[in-house]
Each structure stands twice: as structure tokens, then as C-alpha cells.
Amino acid sequence: MESCPFCRVAEGKAQARVVFDGDEVLAFHDIAPRAPVHVLVIPRRHIVSLAHTSQGDRDLLGTLLAAAAEAARQTGIADSGYRVVANSGAEGGQTVAHLHLHVLGGRPMGWPPG
Numbered sequence: 001m002e003s004c005p006f007c008r009v010a011e012g013k014a015q016a017r018v019v020f021d022g023d024e025v026l027a028f029h030d031i032a033p034r035a036p037v038h039v040l041v042i043p044r045r046h047i048v049s050l051a052h053t054s055q056g057d058r059d060l061l062g063t064l065l066a067a068a069a070e071a072a073r074q075t076g077i078a079d080s081g082y083r084v085v086a087n088s089g090a091e092g093g094q095t096v097a098h099l100h101l102h103v104l105g106g107r108p109m110g111w112p113p114g
């Protein structure tokens with residue numbers, strides 16, 4: 001999808017600091033990090049949000065979560081702890097309409113999120 005910023009990253013048309021590059025998923029550093037480590041994990045295929053997934057996406061969603069754990073290992077936050085977040089839709093705080101997981105770490109996380 002030409003107009004989607006994360007499709008552009010997935011297609012190599014926009015630059016990103018890649019952490020983990022898989023067949024179905026891609027992990028890269030957030031451009032405006034909210035924590036010392038802030039990585040985004042996306043499916044290469046354009047899916048708008050978690051609300052746009054179905055039972056047929058179960059394998060892909062598992063792959064996405066496993067990639068988040070791998071990104072945490074590769075960025076050195078697996079042992080200290082981290083948070084995985086999927087904002088979905090307007091009231092969920094989603095601003096980029098391509099499904100992504102945030103992997104945040106490197107500092108203590110507050111709870112609940114705002």
C-alpha cells in the first residue's frame with residue numbers, strides 16, 4: 001500500500017533501523033522512542049489493526065508475538081523486563097493504520113497506561 005508508512009518500510013521504500021527481519025514480520029526502532037528501547041513489530045502484509053484480524057490470522061499473530069520476544073532479546077531487555085502494546089483504533093491511541101506491536105523497555109513501566 002503506497003500511502004501506508006509501514007508498508008513503505010516493509011517494502012524497503014522508507015528507511016528504518018531494522019532489528020529483526022522475518023519472512024512475514026519485520027521489527028524496527030520507533031522513530032520517536034518513548035523508552036530507551038522502543039521497537040515496532042509489524043506484519044509485512046497490510047492489516048489495519050488487531051480489530052481487522054480474524055481466526056485465519058492466528059498463525060501470523062503468533063509469529064508477531066514471537067517476533068516481539070525475539071526483538072526484546074536482540075535489544076537486551078529480555079531479562080530486565082519489557083512491555084508489549086498493541087494500540088487499536090481511535091480510542092486505543094492508534095495513529096498508524098498498519099497493525100504493529102510496540103516493544104518498550106530499558107526503564108520501569110508505569111501502570112495503568114494513560
Ligand code: AMP
Nearest residue numbers: 005016029030031032087093094095096
Ligand atoms: P501508534 O500510535 O500505536 O499507531 O504507534 C505508531 C508509532 O509509529 C509511533 O510510536 C510513531 O513514533 C511510530 N512511527 C511512525 N512513523 C514511523 C516510521 N517511519 N518509522 C518508525 N516509527 C514510526
Ligand code: ZN
Nearest residue numbers: 004007046098
Ligand atoms: Zn501498511
